[in-house]
Amino acid sequence: DAGVIQSPRHEVTEMGQEVTLRCKPISGHDYLFWYRQTMMRGLELLIYFNNNVPIDDSGMPEDRFSAKMPNASFSTLKIQPSEPRDSAVYFCASSFSGGRGGYTFGSGTRLTVV
């Protein structure tokens, strides 16, 4: 398996623009997590899905953020409109509940909003 695949790796956008981050989890994993990482706040859980259903989105900063998981092999995190304070590295991770083998993270998307 190629692991968790995220795209793009880097994104630079202007304030006010819409940004869409993409994630392909590991096949067979039933949990998917979106995290944001900054120096100031560390790793923050934004939202997670179980079997494509959003379970907890309490970490989503505000209504500008939305996430979808239309099927077991794809998820998106959208920011509209983007703001400079959204600049961070966004990680997607997946896990298999049956094994408790821990999360597998993607390599992340570094977002810069100017």
Add this chain to the structure above:
Amino acid sequence: QQQVKQSPQSLIVQKGGISIINCAYENTAFDYFPWYQQFPGKGPALLIAIRPDVSEKKEGRFTISFNKSAKQFSLHIMDSQPGDSATYFCAASKGSNYQLIWGAGTKLIIKP
């Protein structure tokens, strides 16, 4: 009560020395304690994990020590190598809720 407190924030160790990172938690319902290792430009990767029914788990040069009564657990890296230089995160979760509660991270530098 949901927090996991990690220390130190940063750590410098000579090559061949022992690196020790500590974590403490409050919620006694936590039953899974993993450590993750993160290199620059990469996502965190699971290093080693322990459950509260054992006091120690060793994998190669990496050992988790777990003290249930004190609600503390620690990562020991024996014979530390420059390639171990990374940020280390402890975490905890409870029951069937697979949401991990993360420590703040420790930046470890191993000096040659």
